[in-house]
Amino acid sequence: MIRTRFAPSPTGVLHIGNARTALFNYLFTKKEKGVFVLRIEDTDEERSSSVFEKDIIENLKWLGINWDEGPYKQSKRRNIYEKYIKQLINEDKAYYCFCSQEELAAEKQYQMSIGQPTQYNQKCRNLSKKEVEKKLQENKYIIRFKTPEKKVEFNDLIRGKIEFDTKLIDDFAIAKNLQNPLYNFAVVIDDFEMDITHVIRGEDLLPNTPKQILIQEALGFPVINFAHLPVILGPDKKKMSKRHGATAIQEYKEQGYLQEALINFLAFLGWNPDSEREIYTINDLLKDFSIEKVHKAAAIFNIERLNYLNGLYIRKKNIKELTKLCLPYIDLIEPIISSEQYPPAYGGQQITQGYKIKETKEIITFEYLEKIISLYQERLKKISEITELTSYFFKKQLIYDKGLLAWKGSAPNPALDIIELKLLNIKEWTFENLEKILTDLSLEYAQSINKDKDRGYIMWPLRAALTGQKSSAGPIDIALILGKEKTLNRIKQAKK
């Protein structure tokens, strides 16, 4: 049975890199029907925060990366680590180190100055029992691992055979004291205790692997499989960071990126199915994902691609869902909450009766909003863009830029006058009628000013009058939603 874990430390939010690691773990595990564990690595209490923990958990859920066990928290498992630390000390595989941090820093500087690798000088490695006991009284120590001289070899699922010489690894610290293990130690203990079979993590942790294997060996733990994912770089090939734009999943969520798009995008950061297919839902990925196909070279974060995928998934959404997603971004309306609410037994949910346009106090329905959103489904790259795109529907008064109403330099007013006149006489406000009347009108109008047939003479000023924007959805669709009265009203406004 395959068991994996995603083990973030709550010292930061869930970001692109993190999330990709979580996704690959999830895909690998679920494909094999294994168990996916979430473990919060909060051994460093000073840097850990529940705010980050919450962010990680919520965004993981939002992405649809579900875990089967956990979240476990290392801070609640201190007694477990203590047992193993003692074991290593008793077996003389670890030792107390009493060197002060100042001492260590000075040593390090000296080593640097003569061009040596900076390693702990093993000063406390062979203290006598008496000395240790005496110094222990002062209660100022850390615990170091007695790194044996050997070659550590392991088979990385992605990178193949990797070898490290422990000459390059010093007696690294494994715990601040009996109750406070450090990362490399806590990881090994937890992975063993939780029966983890595969460790899938970022390439940045590759240099830690031999240390962890050494601890596993010292404790007699079984060998574990490792897979190190390539790092994610910014477009300038530097490590992905804030200056490349948003890194937090939360930020993408807020900007209106779809969960589906982000998953599809993340999956292709360092992986692809060896085929030309590029559109994958999380379920499709579950079928085709394979850890062996993960690349060794760094992946580059390309926002253009994310935008493209986002637009694609927005176009695929059904209109009801899309409208719901857009709702929070339409700030010129507010939901009308019924005073009658479901009793708690029914979930205590509020029933939304409709929506009120803030400026005009008009009441509109969800279905009305659906019509508006559907005009922009094909034009949306991010959900957040809906705010600007649809604002003209909810404003009392539009502001028109000078020159906006004119088509190819022709004066807008005669056109608007006859449009107004024609529309005034329409009996049935339907798409077919509007289409026919406006098309006929375009022809007539073009002829009257001795131009070739060009719907622009009519359609452009009408559209501009209705929206006040230089680009938008089509005027007939908009007029249909606006209704006769409002449409004529806007034409009047525009003429002024």
Next chain:
RNA sequence: GACCCUAUCGUCUAGUGGUUAGGACAUCAGGUUUUCAUCCUGAAAACCGGGGUUCGACUCCCCGUAGGGUCGCCA
């Protein structure tokens, strides 16, 4: 600096000794369209360099070069 990793269009990549080096995003041109977007058609665009091995290297080996990662009482 030491150790480790990597290298195909601008970007993501397919390719596993013989290919017109394929696809996607982005770019550009054309079509549809009142505008924008969508959609359709097309174009331009790549094997880091040098040595080997081989009848033949993008592909295998070596050396450069470039980029990245790591060197904590952080994770």
